[in-house]
Amino acid sequence: MSELRALLFDVDGTLAETERDGHRAAFNQAFSEHRLPWHWSERLYGALLTVTGGKERITHYAAEYDPDWLAKPGAEAAIAAIHASKNRHYQDLLRNSGIALRRGLRPLLAEARMAGLQLGIVTTTSRGNLDSLLAATLDTDTRDAFGVRVAGEDVRRKKPDPECYTRALATLNLRPDQVLAVEDSRNGLLAARGAGLQVLIVRSFYFAEEDFGEAFAVADDFRDLRLTELRRRFGLNCGAPVSDTTHFSVVPDTVLVQ
Numbered sequence: 001m002s003e004l005r006a007l008l009f010d011v012d013g014t015l016a017e018t019e020r021d022g023h024r025a026a027f028n029q030a031f032s033e034h035r036l037p038w039h040w041s042e043r044l045y046g047a048l049l050t051v052t053g054g055k056e057r058i059t060h061y062a063a064e065y066d067p068d069w070l071a072k073p074g075a076e077a078a079i080a081a082i083h084a085s086k087n088r089h090y091q092d093l094l095r096n097s098g099i100a101l102r103r104g105l106r107p108l109l110a111e112a113r114m115a116g117l118q119l120g121i122v123t124t125t126s127r128g129n130l131d132s133l134l135a136a137t138l139d140t141d142t143r144d145a146f147g148v149r150v151a152g153e154d155v156r157r158k159k160p161d162p163e164c165y166t167r168a169l170a171t172l173n174l175r176p177d178q179v180l181a182v183e184d185s186r187n188g189l190l191a192a193r194g195a196g197l198q199v200l201i202v203r204s205f206y207f208a209e210e211d212f213g214e215a216f217a218v219a220d221d222f223r224d225l226r227l228t229e230l231r232r233r234f235g236l237n238c239g240a241p242v243s244d245t246t247h248f249s250v251v252p253d254t255v256l257v258q
Contacts, residue, residue: 004234005178006118008148008168008197011125013184013204016099016133019049020205026090027054030082033089038066046206052124052158052187055083091132101137102202104222111227113145120148122168122181122192124158127151148172160187162194169195180234186210198237200230 012018024045031038038061040048051060058079062070069075093099112119123130130151134143148171155163169176176196183189184204192199193214201215202222212218216237219225 002175002177002235004117004180004231005174006120006148006172006180007112008120008122008165008179008181008192009146010181010183010185010188011121011123011130011133013207014102014182014188014202015105015121016101016137017205018099018133020045022090022093022099023054023086026086026093027058029089030086033085034078034082036069036082049185049206050187052160053152054086054126055079056158058082087126087129090129094132094136098136099133102222104225106142108222108225108227109142109145113142115227115231117227118148118172118174119146120150120168120172121146122150122164124152124164126153159185160190160194162191165192165195165197169197180230186212189215198234200225 009015012023016022020042024040024042027040027045028038031040040061048057048061051057059070062075062079072078109119121130127149130149134146148168150164150168150171152158155161155167157163165181169179172179177198179197181188181192181197181199182202183192183199184202185207189199189201189212198216199214201212201218203218203220217230217233
């Protein structure tokens with residue numbers, strides 16, 4: 001039985017529901033600023049989220065819906081400028097309107113810190129966006145507890161590639177069977193599993209219906225998660241083949257098999 005030593009959290013959709021009313025709104029503001037006739041509806045943005053990375057998402061959209069624009073000289077530089085504008089708008093949204101953390105996350109973070117677990121973040125978003133979200137939602141001590149932070153610009157290949165998680169493991173100096181990843185999407189699940197980690201899925205607005213068959217636990221939010229039960233199940237499942245893992249939602253003093 002392996003002992004749980006660290007929790008690694010995804011950001012968008014996992015720490016907070018940032019995608020629909022945060023990033024999507026900021027992209028649309030950036031398109032307007034750059035005088036582009038583009039608008040990403042809730043439904044379209046959900047489909048675009050299968051592409052990880054903001055610049056990659058813009059490129060994918062342009063290739064599908066505005067290939068003539070993408071073929072123009074300077075399109076790559078324009079994409080970088082649009083993305084920079086989007087990040088600025090997103091950070092303004094965080095400062096001015098605020099985006100709340102997922103329900104139940106604060107008590108779980110406090111419980112993990114008291115238990116001596118290391119905390120880290122593994123995300124495809126930029127470091128500036130990450131820092132802005134943490135500053136807007138967490139006190140200084142809790143922010144500082146995230147000792148490992150791997151952001152989009154720190155890796156060559158984004159999720160579902162496992163590079164971000166292998167980098168975090170190297171920084172933690174821990175084995176995969178000592179670390180639990182917390183994700184909300186299948187891309188994140190695949191990235192973490194590719195690095196050998198077990199994965200807790202906390203369903204989010206856009207990814208609630210994805211296939212999470214390889215996860216060892218699935219929950220609707222953090223409110224009913226208990227660290228003691230997670231640690232117990234983590235130890236029991238370490239080393240088990242993916243096909244043999246138990247899929248369950250964690251609730252107080254109970255485990256419901258799905």
